[in-house]
Amino acid sequence: MADTSPIIQAPPGGFLRRWQEEHASRIEESRRAAYRFVQNRLSLLGLIFIALLVVVAITGRWWVPAPQDATGAIHASDRFIAPGLSHLFGTDELGRDIFSRVVLATQTALLSGVIILLVAIGIGVTLGSVAGYFGGWIDEVLMRLTDMMLAIPGIFLALAITAALGPGIIHAIMALSVTWWPGYARLVEGQVKAAREQDYVEACRAIGARPGRIIFSHIIPNLISSVIVKASMDFGFAILSLAALGFIGVGAQPPTPEWGEMISFGRQYLPQYWWYSTFPGLAMFIAVFGFNMLGDGLRDVFDPKSRL
Amino acid sequence: MRLRYYVLRRVLLFIPVLIGLSIVTFVISHIVPGDPVGLAAGPGSTPDQIEALRRQFGMDQPLPIQYLRYMANLLHGDLGASIMSRHTVTGDLRVFFPNTLELVIVSMVIAVCIGIPLGVVSAVWRDRWPDQLSRVFALGSISVPSFWLAIVLQILLAMSLHLLPVGGIYDARATQPVTHTGFLLIDTLIDGDPHAFLVTVEHLILPAVTLALGPIAFIMRILRADVLETLNSDWVKMLRANGVPERVILFKYVLKHSLIATVSVIGFIIGYSLGGSVVIETVFDWPGVGLYAVNSALALDFQPVMGVTLMIGLIFLVVNLLTDLTYGVLDPRIRFG
Numbered sequence: 001m002a003d004t005s006p007i008i009q010a011p012p013g014g015f016l017r018r019w020q021e022e023h024a025s026r027i028e029e030s031r032r033a034a035y036r037f038v039q040n041r042l043s044l045l046g047l048i049f050i051a052l053l054v055v056v057a058i059t060g061r062w063w064v065p066a067p068q069d070a071t072g073a074i075h076a077s078d079r080f081i082a083p084g085l086s087h088l089f090g091t092d093e094l095g096r097d098i099f100s101r102v103v104l105a106t107q108t109a110l111l112s113g114v115i116i117l118l119v120a121i122g123i124g125v126t127l128g129s130v131a132g133y134f135g136g137w138i139d140e141v142l143m144r145l146t147d148m149m150l151a152i153p154g155i156f157l158a159l160a161i162t163a164a165l166g167p168g169i170i171h172a173i174m175a176l177s178v179t180w181w182p183g184y185a186r187l188v189e190g191q192v193k194a195a196r197e198q199d200y201v202e203a204c205r206a207i208g209a210r211p212g213r214i215i216f217s218h219i220i221p222n223l224i225s226s227v228i229v230k231a232s233m234d235f236g237f238a239i240l241s242l243a244a245l246g247f248i249g250v251g252a253q254p255p256t257p258e259w260g261e262m263i264s265f266g267r268q269y270l271p272q273y274w275w276y277s278t279f280p281g282l283a284m285f286i287a288v289f290g291f292n293m294l295g296d297g298l299r300d301v302f303d304p305k306s307r308l
Numbered sequence: 309m310r311l312r313y314y315v316l317r318r319v320l321l322f323i324p325v326l327i328g329l330s331i332v333t334f335v336i337s338h339i340v341p342g343d344p345v346g347l348a349a350g351p352g353s354t355p356d357q358i359e360a361l362r363r364q365f366g367m368d369q370p371l372p373i374q375y376l377r378y379m380a381n382l383l384h385g386d387l388g389a390s391i392m393s394r395h396t397v398t399g400d401l402r403v404f405f406p407n408t409l410e411l412v413i414v415s416m417v418i419a420v421c422i423g424i425p426l427g428v429v430s431a432v433w434r435d436r437w438p439d440q441l442s443r444v445f446a447l448g449s450i451s452v453p454s455f456w457l458a459i460v461l462q463i464l465l466a467m468s469l470h471l472l473p474v475g476g477i478y479d480a481r482a483t484q485p486v487t488h489t490g491f492l493l494i495d496t497l498i499d500g501d502p503h504a505f506l507v508t509v510e511h512l513i514l515p516a517v518t519l520a521l522g523p524i525a526f527i528m529r530i531l532r533a534d535v536l537e538t539l540n541s542d543w544v545k546m547l548r549a550n551g552v553p554e555r556v557i558l559f560k561y562v563l564k565h566s567l568i569a570t571v572s573v574i575g576f577i578i579g580y581s582l583g584g585s586v587v588i589e590t591v592f593d594w595p596g597v598g599l600y601a602v603n604s605a606l607a608l609d610f611q612p613v614m615g616v617t618l619m620i621g622l623i624f625l626v627v628n629l630l631t632d633l634t635y636g637v638l639d640p641r642i643r644f645g
Contacts, residue, residue, distance in 0.1 A: 042447075144321075148328040152621040153583030156601060160336050160613045163605035240453055244587045247455050248602050263456055267591075270459070271467035278463075281456030289451040296447065 036301045043297015049290030057107040069096035070104040072255040080273050090275040092266070098276065102283045105257040109287060112173050113238045117231050119177035124184025125227060129215045131185070132192030143189060146182040154179035155244060162250035169252040172245045176238065187230055191223045225302045233295035236288035243284055259284040311636075315629070322625050329621045330382070330614070334375050337610030345391065365391055378614075387615035392607050397615035400600060405619070406490030407477055408589070408596030412581045414493075415516040419523035419577065424570065426524070427531025428563065434536060442532075446525035455587040458518045462591070465514065473511050475593040482507070515592045519584050523577045527570055534569035538562045568638045575631040579624050 020027065037043055061067050065087075075095030083090040089098035131142035149157075154176070161175035162168075192215070195201055204214045245251035246260030254261065259280040266276030345367060349358045362368050366377055381388065387397035430442040466474040477492060478484045485504045488495050493512075496505040538544060539562060547557050582598075589598035597616050604612035 042443075144324060145328065148325045148332070148621075151325055151329060151624050152617055153579050153586075153624075155583045155586050156613075156617050156620055157333070157336075159586065159601060159605050160333060160610070160617065163608060163613070164336050164339060164610070236451055243453055244455060247587060248590060249606055260453070260455075263453075263459065267459055271463045274463055277456070277459050281453055281460070284456065285452050288453070289448065292447050292451045 033301050037297060040297045040300055042293050043300070046290050046293025046295075046297055049286070050294055053106060053287055053290060054110065056103060057110045060103045060106060064097075064100040064103045066097040066100040067104070069100045070255065070257045080269070080276075083275050083279075089279040090273070092262075092273075092276050093269065098262070098279055101257040101262060102259070102280050105259050105262065105280065106283070106287065108169065108252065108256065108258050109239045109242065109284070112169065112242050113235050115173050116176045116180060116238045116242070117234060120180035121184050121227060121231060122181075123177075124181035124186075125188050125220065127181070128185035128188030129192045129220060132189040133196055133211060133215050133219070135193070135196075139189070142185070146185045146189075149179065149182040150186070155241060158241070158245060159248065159250060162245060167250045167253055169242075169246075169256055169258065172242055172251040175245070176241055180234070180238070183234070184227065184230065187226060188220075188223060191226065192219055195219045195222060229295070229298050229302050232291065232298045235295070236291035239284065239288055239291070315633070318629050318632075322622070325625060326618065326621060327379075330379065330618055331375070333614045333617045334378065337614055338371055338374070361391075365389075382618075387618070388611035390604065390609050390612050392604070392609045397612050400612060401597065401615060401619060403490070404595055404597045404600045407492075407594060408582070408585050408598060410491050410493060411512065411515055411519065411585060411589075411594060411596060412578065414512055415519040415581060416523060416574075416577065418516055418520040419527055420570070422520070423524040423527025424531055424567075427528040427566075428535055428558070430528060430532040431535035431539065432558065439532075442528060446528045449521035450525045452521065454518050454521065454584055455591050457521070458514065458588060458591040461514055461518065472514055475511075475591070477508075477511055477595055478504075479507050479511075515588050515594055519581055519588050522580055522584060526573055526577055526580070530569050530573050531566055534566040535562055538565050568635065571631065571634050571638060575624070575628040578627050582620055582623070 061070075066073070073096065075091070078087075078091050078095030079093055081087050081091040081095075087097050087099065089102060092098055092101075127142050127146070131139040131146075157179045158172070158175040161178065162171045165171040165174070196219075201214060201219065204218055209218075242251060243258065243260030243263070246258045247264045249264065252258030252261045254265070262280040263277045266273070266278075266280070269276055345358055345362045345365065349361050353361075359368075366374055369377070378388065385398060387401070389396050390400065393400075426442045426445070430439045433439050462474055465471045473479070485492065485496050485499060485501065488498055492508045493505065496508055544557060544562065547561065548554075585594075585596060586598035586602060588594065589596045590602055593599070597620070601613055601616040604610070604616075
């Protein structure tokens with residue numbers, strides 16, 4: 001008991017050097033992945049798109065011409081001005097600058113997408129790995145629950161939830177998070193089941209690691225890449241779903257700038273004031289396109305099977 | 309024999325899933341902060357009237373009792389009644405569901421007719437311009453907000469060029485044809501009325517095409533990957549070595565094999581289309597279950613929402629079972645057990 005010195009001597013060199021040597025294989029792996037990623041022009045383009053989008057989302061409020069238009073300002077004399085130099089995308093029925101609102105809605109969309117996916121991944125990965133690791137009746141119960149949630153298109157359930165809780169963007173985000181996790185549970189459960197049989201997990205068990213530690217420190221880091229790929233492919237779809245709820249009328253409420261809600265309001269003034277619905281949708285299309293390009297690229301990088 | 313047990317087991321598994329689904333929707337729809345009954349009774353109603361209405365719909369009972377009563381009625385095929393229109397949900401679904409099904413089926417036919425050729429072209433001319441073009445198209449069609457595209461098409465083709473109707477299932481000024489099956493396309497054919505048939509087709513085009521975009525992309529992607537994999541397989545190499553022409557290999561062997569992959573995503577696509585029908589029906593004012601669910605949910609009228617959810621869940625389960633069975637018939641290597 002007295003001798004607590006490690007059996008294996010730490011390699012010489014500073015902390016960074018030691019870390020590099022300990023994680024040599026993982027670093028090499030990431031380096032190759034990065035190379036493949038850069039080789040894939042589409043995904044690189046997607047990444048640039050998204051970087052721009054994030055910058056716009058964060059800095060938008062400082063450079064849009066009319067930031068107050070996202071918080072309830074009304075300009076009765078400027079109603080329905082056609083797109084032009086004074087108002088790039090025109091104005092809406094309350095005289096608000098549509099360009100400013102479209103730009104500021106980027107933040108709403110990205111932030112909501114991140115929250116929806118983080119919550120969904122949190123629930124899904126936890127339930128999926130618990131089910132896969134313990135097996136037996138726990139697996140059976142959790143997976144039947146997952147099947148049940150997968151049995152209907154999420155939008156119907158989300159519609160019911162937001163209608164019950166009352167319309168609003170927070171409720172829409174909650175509803176989508178709650179309907180989004182089963183995909184992740186399904187994905188992770190199978191992989192954890194397979195990992196449980198592998199030597200490294202058995203080695204962990206042999207030296208007495210607890211299930212929680214084995215799952216979260218050893219198994220999950222090994223399958224996180226597939227979760228990331230799925231998340232990147234889901235992100236665009238999450239944005240679309242949130243906008244769909246906003247469009248139906250149970251999502252974001254005015255004056256919150258949100259693409260789906262803007263399209264829905266603009267629809268009442270068709271075809272005369274066509275710009276009202278057109279520009280928010282175009283912005284959303286570009287954003288979602290960027291995420292899907294990135295998701296496609298990431299799948300090619302991490303899932304060698306799709307790279308024929 | 310084994311197949312029969314497999315089907316039986318799968319069908320029995322429907323029961324817990326549907327019960328679970330009904331509990332989830334029931335709980336959601338009964339923890340409503342708003343007051344659906346008060347809303348349904350109207351603004352001028354007295355507290356007594358609201359209370360009477362509440363009793364009429366059994367909403368004065370504790371939740372578990374309400375649930376058991378709901379389930380007991382469900383066994384008789386009774387999904388309750390809408391508190392807004394007082395119509396039975398079963399009756400409403402019988403009217404609205406064929407409309408949605410017609411839309412989804414037509415859009416799936418479109419998706420298959422466009423998705424399969426695109427996938428094959430993409431695989432055969434891999435990494436050359438036809439491939440790049442179809443991949444960008446596929447990426448675009450899953451990225452575009454369908455309800456927005458629907459509106460843009462409405463502005464261009466219906467409101468500006470007047471080529472197609474703006475919305476609805478049939479010309480609103482004309483009397484709708486008599487229904488025999490509930491499917492307007494079939495009904496107009498039965499009546500032998502070519503004009504009515506054409507009007508129906510006209511109304512179907514825009515909603516069906518916008519709804520088909522996502523499925524086109526899914527079919528194209530899965531087919532591309534599968535055709536590529538098959539083209540690289542040993543047995544195709546052997547066919548080539550034996551001098552079988554490339555065209556025969558592609559159309560007689562590879563494509564037949566790859567269609568199995570398409571069948572495997574049909575279940576997923578039906579689910580996707582049913583979900584998509586919610587917004588598409590809203591845009592085109594299409595009297596289907598999606599629009600029905602939206603209008604009911606906005607009015608806090610939850611019996612219809614529960615009914616739609618349960619019915620869609622059941623359809624999805626049945627479709628998935630059928631998909632798995634078809635898959636087994638097409639690919640003899642798969643055995644049920």
